[in-house]
Amino acid sequence: MGDQEGFVKHIASKAEDFSQWYIDVVLRAELADYAPVRGCMVIRPHGYALWENMQSLLDARLKATGHKNAYFPLFIPESFLRKEAEHVEGFAPEVAWVTKAGNEELPEPLVVRPTSETVIGHMYAKWIKSWRDLPVLINQWANVVRWEKTTRLFLRTSEFLWQEGHTCHRTAEEAESETLKILEVYRRFLTEDLAIPVVTGQKTEREKFAGAVRTYCIEALMTDGRALQAGTSHNLGQNFAKVFDITYLDEDNELKHVWQTSWGVSTRLIGGIIMVHGDERGLALPPKVAPVQVVIVPILAASSREVVLSAVGGIQERLSKVCRVEADCREEYSPGWKFNEWELKGVPIRLEIGPRDLKAGQVILVRRDTGEKTAVPMDGLETAVTNMLDDVQKGLYLKAKRFVEDNTRIVEDYDTFKDILETRRGFMDAPWCGDQACETAIKEETGATIRCIPMGRLPRPGKCIHCGKDTDTWVYFARAY
RNA sequence: CGAGGUGUAGCGCAGUUUGGUAGCGCGCUUGGUUCGGGACCAAGAGGCCCCGGGUUCAAGUCCCGGCACCUCGACCA
Incomplete structure (x- = not known):
């Protein structure tokens, strides 16, 4: 990036x-x-x-x-x-x-x-x-x-x-x-x-x-x-x-x-x-729900303005059959300004096309999630775009999944529990005796609530994170919105 | 609902200490030159200084009283 x-x-x-x-x-x-x-x-x-x-x-x-x-x-x-x-x-x-x-x-x-x-x-x-x-x-x-x-x-x-x-x-x-x-x-x-x-x-x-x-x-x-x-x-x-x-x-x-x-x-x-x-550059939208999936940003130099614009029209026409596409042909903003603007708005793919690309018979595709730029031949553009939209969708999910995995911690000790809440937060998978008094006390003492008792898990012996009583129920704690 | 903070141009702010012509940046308008990661020049437009009282020759600035919004906590999708 x-x-x-x-x-x-x-x-x-x-x-x-x-x-x-x-x-x-x-x-x-x-x-x-x-x-x-x-x-x-x-x-x-x-x-x-x-x-x-x-x-x-x-x-x-x-x-x-x-x-x-x-x-x-x-x-x-x-x-x-x-x-x-x-x-x-x-x-x-x-x-x-x-x-x-x-x-x-x-x-x-x-x-x-x-x-x-x-x-x-x-x-x-x-x-x-x-x-x-x-x-x-x-x-x-x-x-x-x-x-x-x-x-x-x-x-x-x-x-x-x-x-x-x-x-x-x-x-x-x-x-x-x-x-x-x-x-x-x-x-x-x-x-x-x-x-x-x-x-x-x-x-x-x-x-x-x-x-x-x-x-x-x-x-x-x-x-x-x-x-x-x-x-x-x-x-x-x-x-x-x-x-x-x-x-x-x-x-x-x-x-x-x-x-x-x-x-x-x-x-x-x-x-x-x-x-x-979202990231430091703003919003990043999953392609399946993004209002605009591909934004076309033309590079408009005086000498090649007309040909580039006409190429944009053709590309927009072709892509509109396979995705939600928009072209940003405003002349009062520079390409760089538009790049930032559309990234802030979370558009999954940016398509750049300028005089150099026209000569080479290609366009530049830029992924919002990774920032990766790829030159793609004009032939078969529809397939390249659809595949990339799928890749972005998957990429966002996997990145988010990895984050959840990295931030879900098994915790069996109350001091560690409190320490994690102060620093890294995330989900804490901890034993709980089932008593509402403990649940309330934990909330008052740490601000964390029981988000849920996860489904489909086998009983596992442990000692309640708060009162120390034996239990086989483990629950997810976190500070919540 | 508690504790803080902020209200001045569309947005972000300075000006308030020590009362004396309403300012800056961005944005906006017009014209021109630009255009591969937030371009530049020139000329413009834009104000109930949150509201209401008071002090004063004079209040954005001082005093009193409201209101609104934001942040953080307690409660909830």
Whole structure:
């Protein structure tokens, strides 16, 4: 990659000031901007195009597993929220209220949805009559509002965009298998489309969703060593079915409550992409979701201007059949300026073409992830570009995977645990007795939380990192966003 | 919600100590020369100095009171 100096002077150094770097990247890459309302953001075209690509890939995966989209209202009657005790307790502190319409007080205050279990449960009670109506597999793409005290662009804003799936099943087993199926959909979406490696696992009682029986999650590791909860899938059991009276008449002619799940991922994932793949030069986007996959930068000298521009047109035409391509033919910026600008915006491949290349019948391709430059013959350009996009996608994933491996440490001693948190951070795989008191104490003493109890692992003897009691449960700790 | 910090041109800041004509860099506009890693010259445009009171002949600057945003902590996707 050569010297880092002199490439980008307009964003903070990632190594020296990670938080400022993150903000600079979001703003300078024009993903988002601060809105006039506290804690809210505007997602700008470049950021929104990224979200749209993410949406369409995940949406296809959800449809392939039998889910259908629907839309439920933004406003929820106060009384709905109160029905499930744990649920209110979990969300009450951060709900936004609508109490007036014009000048008149509303008869019943409305909450702006922080999540839709309650309204959807109400509707499901109307719609479901028979075991033949099951399963119900509905997903919604929507905005939700949670009035957060501290906000950060994409990672935590008062309003955010997400998808929330809400399903009903005939049996507990079927609900559990749906919960796990979605977790797998999320895992593959993150690894295959976003190039973000994740740990899958179960949340502890303390960390689970308010109102769920069990919460599964995918956890990702950011390059500053902090964890990001990237998606959750909840087995709701019959908790909401009972309070909303969602029942069906079973084959045996008995009235039974349905078994439910809910699950979601949000625009927070954009923050994850930035913090996993970004570098000193700015954003680096995985090709599968990058709004622009290839940017053409012509070298325009006066003598060869016309021929170069016409070659650009031809290349753009050809490449537009195999990828998302854009040509930057602005005359008021120098090529060097454009190189930096498009790198900052995370475009996976830059294609340079100038008089020298025209003579040689080639173009120059430059990879965003490695900075590597390759001369590629004009013939077969489509194949070279498609292959390179695949390579960048894989390269980003492998680099991120190596980082997670290098920063996941087996820890059996509390002093080491604390020391790692102060210095390198990352995931700590440590024994835990299962007692919530230890979990809370660790959080208070070190700031680390249990990110998850990883799935598919054999029991292994150890002594609780905090109290020293014998246990065979090992969990992932980290400081989290 | 606690602790700090910052509010002056679109952005980043100086000016506040010691009250006296509103400044710098970048960006923006126009014209010209350039173009293989953030080019250069020339001429321009752009201000409720966060808001409200007060002191003063005079306030960006001093006093009082608000508000907003950012960072770090406690809580959450």
